[in-house]
Amino acid sequence: MNLRKRIIKGLIVLTLALPLSGCWDNIDINHRVLPVVLGISKSEGIFHVFLQISEPVTDRIRIKIVSGSGRTITHAIDRLSMNMEEHVDLLHVKIVLLDKQFAMEGMSESIVDFMRARDISPKALVAICDEDLPSFFDKVKKGLESQGTILFDFFEKNAGWNPQISLTRVWQVYRSIHSFTRDVAIPIVRSGKTTAIEHIGSAVIKNGRMVARISPSETLLFNAFNGESTQGSIEVMNHASVLITANTMRNTSSMIGDTPYMKSTIRLKVVLLETRGQPTNEMIREELDKLLTERFNAMFGKIQAVKADILGLGQFYRHIIPRESLADWREEYYPRLQLEMHIETNIQNTGFLNTP
Amino acid sequence: MNAFLQEVKDALGRNDDFFVQRQTLLEQQVTIFGFATLVDVTSTLSIFIEQELSARASLMEADAFWHTLGTVEETNVRTAVSAIQQGCVILYLVDRNRMIVVDAAQKELTRSIDLPSNENILQGPSSSFIEDIDTNIGLIRKQRSAASMRVRTFATGREQRKKLTLIYDEVYAEPAMIREMIGQIEDHSDMEINHIQHVSKLMGFPKWQAIPKWNTTELPQEAVSALLKGKVVLFVDRIPFALVLPNLLWDMFALDNDRNYSLPIMVIIRSIRLVGVLLTLLAPGFYVALVAVNPEVLRIEMALSVAQSREGVPYPAIVEMLIMLVILELIIEASARLPKSIGPTLTMVGGIIIGQAVVTARLVSNLLIIILAATTIANSTVVGFQNSLSIRMFKYVIVILAALYGVLGIMAGMVLLSAYMASLRTFGVPYLNLSCKKGEMKHG
Numbered sequence: 001m002n003l004r005k006r007i008i009k010g011l012i013v014l015t016l017a018l019p020l021s022g023c024w025d026n027i028d029i030n031h032r033v034l035p036v037v038l039g040i041s042k043s044e045g046i047f048h049v050f051l052q053i054s055e056p057v058t059d060r061i062r063i064k065i066v067s068g069s070g071r072t073i074t075h076a077i078d079r080l081s082m083n084m085e086e087h088v089d090l091l092h093v094k095i096v097l098l099d100k101q102f103a104m105e106g107m108s109e110s111i112v113d114f115m116r117a118r119d120i121s122p123k124a125l126v127a128i129c130d131e132d133l134p135s136f137f138d139k140v141k142k143g144l145e146s147q148g149t150i151l152f153d154f155f156e157k158n159a160g161w162n163p164q165i166s167l168t169r170v171w172q173v174y175r176s177i178h179s180f181t182r183d184v185a186i187p188i189v190r191s192g193k194t195t196a197i198e199h200i201g202s203a204v205i206k207n208g209r210m211v212a213r214i215s216p217s218e219t220l221l222f223n224a225f226n227g228e229s230t231q232g233s234i235e236v237m238n239h240a241s242v243l244i245t246a247n248t249m250r251n252t253s254s255m256i257g258d259t260p261y262m263k264s265t266i267r268l269k270v271v272l273l274e275t276r277g278q279p280t281n282e283m284i285r286e287e288l289d290k291l292l293t294e295r296f297n298a299m300f301g302k303i304q305a306v307k308a309d310i311l312g313l314g315q316f317y318r319h320i321i322p323r324e325s326l327a328d329w330r331e332e333y334y335p336r337l338q339l340e341m342h343i344e345t346n347i348q349n350t351g352f353l354n355t356p
Numbered sequence: 357m358n359a360f361l362q363e364v365k366d367a368l369g370r371n372d373d374f375f376v377q378r379q380t381l382l383e384q385q386v387t388i389f390g391f392a393t394l395v396d397v398t399s400t401l402s403i404f405i406e407q408e409l410s411a412r413a414s415l416m417e418a419d420a421f422w423h424t425l426g427t428v429e430e431t432n433v434r435t436a437v438s439a440i441q442q443g444c445v446i447l448y449l450v451d452r453n454r455m456i457v458v459d460a461a462q463k464e465l466t467r468s469i470d471l472p473s474n475e476n477i478l479q480g481p482s483s484s485f486i487e488d489i490d491t492n493i494g495l496i497r498k499q500r501s502a503a504s505m506r507v508r509t510f511a512t513g514r515e516q517r518k519k520l521t522l523i524y525d526e527v528y529a530e531p532a533m534i535r536e537m538i539g540q541i542e543d544h545s546d547m548e549i550n551h552i553q554h555v556s557k558l559m560g561f562p563k564w565q566a567i568p569k570w571n572t573t574e575l576p577q578e579a580v581s582a583l584l585k586g587k588v589v590l591f592v593d594r595i596p597f598a599l600v601l602p603n604l605l606w607d608m609f610a611l612d613n614d615r616n617y618s619l620p621i622m623v624i625i626r627s628i629r630l631v632g633v634l635l636t637l638l639a640p641g642f643y644v645a646l647v648a649v650n651p652e653v654l655r656i657e658m659a660l661s662v663a664q665s666r667e668g669v670p671y672p673a674i675v676e677m678l679i680m681l682v683i684l685e686l687i688i689e690a691s692a693r694l695p696k697s698i699g700p701t702l703t704m705v706g707g708i709i710i711g712q713a714v715v716t717a718r719l720v721s722n723l724l725i726i727i728l729a730a731t732t733i734a735n736s737t738v739v740g741f742q743n744s745l746s747i748r749m750f751k752y753v754i755v756i757l758a759a760l761y762g763v764l765g766i767m768a769g770m771v772l773l774s775a776y777m778a779s780l781r782t783f784g785v786p787y788l789n790l791s792c793k794k795g796e797m798k799h800g
Contacts, residue, residue, distance in 0.1 A: 021760035028673055029651040030666040034659055054656075056664030091652035092659060121652065152656060 030056075032089040037151050038120065039133045040073060040110065041099030049076040050097075050133050051088070052140075052151065065137045073110055074117065090119045094152040096126050096170060097136075100188070100203075100210070103128045108177045108208025115174045122171035125155050128203045128210065130190040139191035154197050155187070163223045163232030163244070164216035166202045177208045180326045181314025185214065185222055206308035206330070218299040221292065224266055225249060225311050234270070236287050239279040242270040242347070253316035260317055260333050265342045266292075272349050281347045292343045300339055309334055360431040360455070361387060361448065367437050377401065381408050382418045390445035390460060400445060400460040422449065426456040438517055466491070472574040474597075474741060480613040484574040489519050489593040496523060496598075499576040500583065510541050512558065513548045519593040520549065523579075528586040530794045533783045537588060537601070555592055555599065561782075566749060568742040569782045571600040571607050581612035586793035602782030606790055608633065608743045632737030635730060636747050637773075640677055641758035641766045643727045648673040649762030666721040674759035676720045680728050681755070683709070685748075688732075 039050035046069050053064045066084065070076030081088040096114070098107055114120045129136050140151065153159040155167060166185040176184045185202040192198030202219045204212040214222065220232045224247050233243045246269040254261045272284070303310055307330045314329045321333065361376075368374045373393040379386050381404060388401070404425075411421045422428050429435070431453060436446050439457045447456040469491065472484035481499070485492045493507055504527040511517040520541065524534055540560050547558045561569050570590070573579055574597045579589045582600040590599040600607075609629045614622040647666065651659050669676060687706040691699055710728070714720050731751070738744040750773055757765035757772075780787035 017760060023649075023760045026648045026672075026759075026762075028666065029647045029654075029659060030663045030669065032651065032663075034651070034656065034663065036656055054660050056660055056667055061660055061664070089651070092656050094656060 027087050027089075031086050033084060033086045034089060034092040036092065037095045037097055038090065038093045038124075039097040039099070039129065039137060040102060040107075041133045042102045042105065046071065047073050047076050048133065049073060049080065050137055051077075051080065052137065063141055065141055067134070073113065074119075091121055093120050093124050095155065096120065096124050097129050097133070097151075097189075098126065098186075099133050100128055100130050103186070103203060103205070103210040106207075106209040107173075111170060111173045111177060111208060114170055120170065122169065122174070124170050126168050126170055126173050126186050127155070128186050128188045130188050130200060136191050140196055151197065154189075154199075162199075163228060163230065164220045165199055166219050166222060167228075168205075173205065173208065176205060180329050181309060181318060182312045183207075183308045183310045185219065185310045186210075187219075188213065204303055204306060204308045204310055206306065211306040211308050212302055214299055214302065218295060218302075221296050221299060222310065224268070225264075233273060234288070234292070236284055236291060239277060239287060240275040240284050241273050242284070242288065243273050245269050245271055245348075251316055253313075253320070255317065255320045258333070258336070260313075260320075260337045262313060262316065262337060262339045263342070264339060265344060267344045267346070268292075269346045269348065271351065271353075272347060281349060285345050285347055288345050288347075289343050292345075293341055296341050296343070297339075300341075304335060304337065307331060307334055313337060313339070358448075358450065358453075360433065360436075360453065361389075363433045364389065364436055364440075364446070367433065368440060379404065381405075382411065382421055384418060385450040387448040387450060388445055389448070390440050391443070394443040394463055394465070395445055396461040396463050400458075403461060404447075422454075422456060426458045428454050428456055431455050441516065469495070475574050477575060477613055480616050481575070481577050483576065485576070485579075485591075485596050485598055487594045487596045489521055489591050492591050492598065493521055493523065495576040496579055496583075496589065500580040502527075505583065508538065510545060512541070512545045514546050515548065518549045519591075520555075521591040523583065523589040523591070525583045525586070528584055528793050529588060530586060530785075530792065533785065533792070534588065536783050549592060552592075552595070552599070555590070559601075565780075567603070567746045567777065567780060567787065569601065569603055570742075571603045571740050572597045572742055573600060573740070574598075575613075578612050585791060586796075602785045602792060603742075603787070604785070604790070604792065605777060605788050607740065608738055608747075611739050629737045629739065632734040633747055635734035636738075637751050637754055637770070638766060639727050639731050639734070640681065640751055641754040641769065642763075643724060644673045644677050644755055645758040645762040645766055648759065649765075653763060662721075662723055665723045668718045669721050670719070674755070676724055677755055677759075680710070680714070680720055680724060681752070684728060684732060 033051075033053050033055070035051035035053045037050075037052035039052070041048045041050075048067060048069045050065060050067045053066060055062045055064050066080055068076045068080035068083070070079055077088060077090065111126075114124075115122060155161055155165065157167075161167070165187050168184045168186050172184050173186070176182055183204065183206050186205050188200050188203050189197050190200060199216060201213055201215045202222070203210040204214060217234075220234070223232070224244070227247060227249050230244060230246060233241055235241045248267045250265045250267070252263045270288070272281075275284075300311075309330060314326075314334065317329070317333065318326065321329065325332070365374075365376070368391075371391070373391050375389060375392045375397060377388045377397070379388055379401070388404075390397075390400075407424065408421070411424070416424075425447060428449070431448070432455075435457070436455060440446060443460070443462055444457050445460040447458050449455070466488040467486055469483045469486055471482050475484075483495060485495060497505070497507075502525065505523065505525050508522045510520045510522070512520055522534075522537065522541070537559070541558065544558050544560075547554065549555055549558060553563075556563075556565075556569065559569070571582070573582075579598045579600060582589060588601045590601055592599070609626050614625055617625070646654055647662060651662075654662065666673075671679070687702065687710075691702050691706075694702055710725060715722055715725060735744055735748055738747055753772070754766055754769035757769040759765070761768060777787050785792045
């Protein structure tokens with residue numbers, strides 16, 4: 001191959017690369033609006049969409065809340081984008097905030113659409129708002145003036161997250177819609193009186209519908225069950241408060257007849273933070289075990305009653321129950337499940353050593 | 357006038373520095389000729405006279421005396437002319453019509469051994485190669501005095517005979533590779549060599565190569581360490597550095613002088629170079645990709661601050677990047693061209709343009725300047741100037757691919773680059789080989 005042919009071929013390849021790449025659709029980052037929070041509510045078949053947009057202006061970040069409505073979420077966002085001077089890029093949405101009413105009516109369609117359209121990252125967190133979205137955003141906006149990411153930081157593990165808050169992503173909700181054996185818990189927030197946001201517990205979501213609610217301390221146990229409770233503190237009745245520094249989980253599942261049995265052991269390593277009176281470690285341990293077991297049983301009773309398997313216990317029976325009947329897990333087996341919970345605590349009266 | 361003398365005069369006589377000197381040595385007429393600009397005539401003549409005196413003292417026959425000066429040859433105009441051009445003088449024995457090629461006292465036309473001017477060396481032997489090929493070979497012999505080292509010298513070119521020296525170590529070098537190289541040089545011994553591209557042509561390398569087939573070094577220490585790795589060192593007369601063949605990927609990161617530090621320090625220094633190469637290649641590409649194509653990859657805080665820094669910038673990221681990269685290349689090129697006394701002006705002006713004015717004028721973003729500075733600094737960590745040129749070029753490929761396909765394009769660019777590097781071979785040694793020592797080559 002001589003040189004001229006080579007050069008011509010090279011030029012053809014280069015010129016083809018341009019029309020084939022579609023690169024004229026690329027929009028620079030400063031021409032995109034980057035909403036961090038997407039709020040969705042629904043009334044009478046019409047979706048109302050709220051976007052919390054952080055806008056860089058000269059040397060600070062300004063918060064803007066825009067809203068639009070439409071028959072579908074995409075349509076609503078499209079109308080918003082049309083009216084805005086920049087392109088709306090939902091890929092940076094970190095939190096999808098759902099109206100409580102909407103969540104109770106069922107949000108599975110919207111979640112499926114998010115996964116299909118792929119314009120919202122599947123890693124975005126889902127949360128439920130316990131008040132009217134307009135008033136929530138209004139109040140939050142006042143608290144947001146300084147920093148654009150406050151709502152997001154609230155859920156961020158290396159920022160404001162606490163083990164009392166459940167963390168559930170869009171893909172997990174999507175999974176729960178399709179899975180036979182797993183449901184999710186979604187945090188519920190509202191605007192706070194002294195803080196910007198207030199966490200008031202978790203919603204139990206079954207097949208994309210909110211069916212019950214658990215309190216923050218129950219959510220801590222839920223997180224402990226998933227191995228994510230480190231640094232959560234627990235108040236032991238009257239005597240002390242402790243901080244969880246490590247937790248491990250062991251489950252054994254068995255099936256006798258048609259009744260699933262489960263033995264769960266949560267091992268907690270806790271550090272004493274405050275004591276009142278002169279309780280011995282033994283006393284605190286006993287009280288802690290009792291308290292947590294009771295609390296766990298109460299929570300479990302609650303979610304078992306609504307047939308929502310947020311702990312994912314069905315996962316442990318996947319190898320026992322045949323595939324055909326697995327679809328009946330929530331309706332048939334789960335309500336009969338006998339769960340025996342042991343909480344083993346190891347109290348370390350050393351003070352909290354690994355202060356960051 | 358004699359026929360031979362006349363012919364030589366015809367060939368060279370039109371040069372004003374050509375001298376012809378008649379002399380009587382041991383009662384015989386001789387004619388001495390050569391170039392007065394290459395040969396120190398006075399001291400050459402005085403050497404002849406001294407030798408004549410000592411010959412007289414020891415009652416030496418004339419014939420034996422001639423042999424002490426050099427080989428008595430049949431007259432041959434071609435040999436005579438080329439010897440004169442290389443700085444010898446011809447001693448013509450008029451009565452016997454014979455000539456002797458004598459190595460005369462040379463005019464001092466080469467600089468003395470100096471500090472390296474293109475490579476910096478920290479705490480290491482710091483004499484560097486010069487233009488004179490014999491001095492260079494001597495430096496190598498001084499650095500390593502081993503019996504297994506072989507020095508092969510060739511002369512190439514029809515009009516001028518350029519000296520080319522191949523040095524290798526028999527113990528370490530792969531014999532097949534050496535045979536191939538020597539064969540290649542011998543087959544093309546009529547090629548003229550004036551610059552490195554000619555050498556490349558002589559060695560039969562393709563013209564369009566983005567990565568040089570050899571490493572250049574000015575330091576005897578590096579050249580000797582290359583010999584110990586089974587490589588071949590090639591010297592060309594009047595080229596003041598050694599060409600180390602073949603060039604391998606690892607040479608971009610490793611300098612023999614690193615071994616003058618303790619092992620952990622050496623590892624850290626080399627990994628810094630690795631980081632430097634990756635940074636040079638990837639940083640501009642990532643800027644373009646993350647700003648224009650895939651901003652979702654950034655964390656939201658980062659995305660906001662990037663967006664903020666680009667507020668009001670009129671160009672798309674790729675144009676912004678290319679403009680600044682070109683300006684930077686211009687600065688680098690200009691500072692290589694300028695005399696040392698004007699150089700600082702350029703640095704200052706360049707610094708003002710890049711550091712301040714463009715950003716204040718909102719032509720480019722702050723972040724871009726940071727990326728560019730990091731890229732340029734990182735680029736200089738590579739060992740060998742030739743290698744840094746290649747890396748500098750490859751980053752454009754990655755920037756353009758990044759502008760088209762974003763992060764995916766960067767990956768594609770890296771794959772492309774790796775594929776290209778994997779396709780390179782020098783005398784049978786793959787570029788990605790870690791070693792080309794004897795016996796380690798095929799499974800390297």
